[in-house]
Amino acid sequence: MIMKQENKVARALLTLAWPAILEGLFQTLLQYVDTAMVGRLGPAATATVSLSSTYSWLINSVISGLGIGFLSYIARGIGESDHRKVQEAARWTTIVAVAVGFVVMGITLWMAPHMPVWMGAEPSLHQDATRYFIYVNLPMVFRAATIIFGAAIRATGDTKTPMFVNVFVSFLNIGLNYLFIYVLSYGAVGAGMATAVSVTIGGVMMTVVFLRKPVLWDRENREIRFHYCLNKAVFMAIMTIGLPIVLTRVASCLGHVVFTSFVSSMSTTIYAAHAIAITAEEIFYIPGYGMMAATSTMIGNAIGEGNRRKERDVKLASVGIIFLLMCISGLLLFIGAEFMMGIFTQDEQVIAIGAKLLRMVAFTEPIFGTSAVMEGIYNGMGKTRYPLVVELVSMWGVRIVGSYICIQFLGLGITAVWVMMIANNIIKAIMLATGLKKVNKEQN
Secondary structure, three states, X not given: OHHHHHHHHHHHHHHHHHHHHHHHHHHHHHHHHHHHHHHOOOHHHHHHHHOOHHHHHHHHXXXXXXXXXXXXXXXXXXXXXOHHHHHHHHHHHHHHHHHHHHHHHHHHHHHOXXXXXXXXXXXXXXXXXXXXXXXXXXXXXXXXXXXXHHHHHHHOOOOHHHHHHHHHHHHHHHXXXXXXXXXOOOHHHHXXXXXXXXXXXXHHHXXXXXXXXXXXXXXXXXXXXXXXXXXXHHHHHHHHHHHHHHHHHHHHHHHHHHHHHHXXXXXXXXXXXHHHHHHHHHHHHHHHHHHHHHHHHHHHHHHHHOOHHHHHXXXXXXXXXXXXXXXXXXXXXXXXXXXXXXXXXXXXXXXXXXXXXXXXXXXXXHHHHHHHHHHHHHHHHOOOHHHHHHHHHHHHHHHHHHHHHHHHXXXXXXXXXXXXXXXXXXXXXXXXXXXXXXXXXXXX
């Protein structure tokens, strides 16, 4: 009987996780194609687009952190069968998505002319980089809708629809890239135009799906008063979960920026190998992030139901499944290291250095994936403050400080820097596991 229950939980997790994993896989592959299309225009075009990548990563991380807050709260409400709670959260979802979209759009449009200067770009790139940045961030309301509404939809147990929307948008972006970059000859700025159009269409599509979800909206009672839409207790509960996640993502993104700046001080060949290896590795840890959302949803449901056994089974099954998947992922990365590097460069020295780095990190893919799933467990439980502490210690206390010491005081190179990155992943996993063990003891 126990085995049947555990198998049922594992099947439910995989059912929720595979669309998110497939979505991440398609988006990453199409991102590779997108990068290659711009790269054909030459290094100036690549630089124009890449200048804003750090800011885009940070912005998306902040918005997705808020989305996880809604996912956790709505999933718990569904587990409790509290329709009022779920629908109040849905109304706050619309308000927050629109507000965040407009605020972030305003900030980024103000930043646009300053961004190339802050990034140290050559003056010849300033105009195109500014225009690209404006186009990419102009439809920020629609980007926020895609991310936050998508999280709310996943909380209902529907992970397939957001997958279809995001994969469609990715393919659309590739087609529009060809139109704006090559046919209409807008160059690198055309890539920004393509992104603006595809993001807008994606936001509209996700909004339609969100508004048509019966579990999120009361179709029968049209007399709901406005004060229910703005229940402050609901908003504060969501922000209590979401804001620590936002801060965790910001700490992680800024840490990566500082970490990258250390490597950029090395030779061009080493920096190229590092940057390409980071990009090549992305596709191999997709299962971890796909399983994270599924785990958060099921943990939230189990807590809402008051089903401690189901909660325990979800924790064990999610960690076990992702460890196995990431062992396979790590093995593929180890075997295909040179192939992955060769996709992005033909420089034999860059390939050799990058392949060595990828083989080093391949052994820690199971640890990285397990950490991602454990974060999903914390998010589902609504205990999001501790992962923020873990991120500050592991990223800033281990990776950043360790890399600085290795480079500035010990005179070590890129291998030592990646050892610090691996140490970051290991310490993070240990701290997250220790915290979960403590939580489990308190519950028993």
